[in-house]
Amino acid sequence: MKIKDVSIRDLRSISNLEHQIFKENAFSIKLVEKLIQQNTLFLKLEDGKIMKKLIGFIVVIKDREDQANIINFLIHPQFQSKGYGSLLLQETIERIKKRLKEIKKIVLNVQVNNSIAIKLYEKFNFQKNSKSIENYYQSGEDAYLMELST
Numbered sequence: 001m002k003i004k005d006v007s008i009r010d011l012r013s014i015s016n017l018e019h020q021i022f023k024e025n026a027f028s029i030k031l032v033e034k035l036i037q038q039n040t041l042f043l044k045l046e047d048g049k050i051m052k053k054l055i056g057f058i059v060v061i062k063d064r065e066d067q068a069n070i071i072n073f074l075i076h077p078q079f080q081s082k083g084y085g086s087l088l089l090q091e092t093i094e095r096i097k098k099r100l101k102e103i104k105k106i107v108l109n110v111q112v113n114n115s116i117a118i119k120l121y122e123k124f125n126f127q128k129n130s131k132s133i134e135n136y137y138q139s140g141e142d143a144y145l146m147e148l149s150t
């Protein structure tokens with residue numbers, strides 16, 4: 001497995017996987033394109049084979065001077081629950097700490113019923129805010145804000 005920066009050549013495969021997983025909550029292809037072009041942390045996990053299958057990706061933006069926000073993160077359904085999400089999140093936290101020294105806090109939003117993702121974030125010591133944010137997603141679902149002090 002390899003973790004690399006996403007480039008504009010990955011736009012189609014990233015956007016297809018995004019829509020397959022997040023459906024009506026998916027980011028538009030235009031937004032994904034913008035995020036690739038901006039200088040955010042946009043990492044992909046690929047297998048080491050010749051065809052380089054996209055296993056997952058993660059998008060981080062700096063939404064405040066001292067805060068990074070994980071705004072998108074997924075692992076291909078065929079590869080979930082095999083430790084790849086943990087691998088990609090671990091590497092992302094390390095790169096934020098290394099590349100963005102001013103960052104004091106990493107935040108993210110997660111659907112209140114996404115217990116697998118919540119467990120993963122808690123494994124990395126993210127703390128869940130007790131109060132949820134109503135109607136956070138396009139689909140009308142609520143979200144928790146989770147935070148990690150770096």
Ligand SMILES: CC(C)(COP(=O)(O)OP(=O)(O)OC[C@H]1O[C@@H](n2cnc3c(N)ncnc32)[C@H](O)[C@@H]1OP(=O)(O)O)[C@@H](O)C(=O)NCCC(=O)NCCS
Pocket residue numbers: 021073074075076079080081082083084085086087109110111114116117119120123
């Ligand atoms: C959430 C997601 C990124 C996790 O990635 P993953 O590769 O499946 O996660 P891992 O295999 O590294 O597992 C991480 C932890 O999640 C929990 N977990 C994973 N699969 C689980 C399952 N089937 N049942 C219960 N808990 C599970 C475990 O606590 C696990 O840690 P452990 O194995 O050390 O106990 C992935 O499931 C996914 O892409 N889901 C759809 C998109 C999504 O919800 N993204 C997050 C948006 S906030």
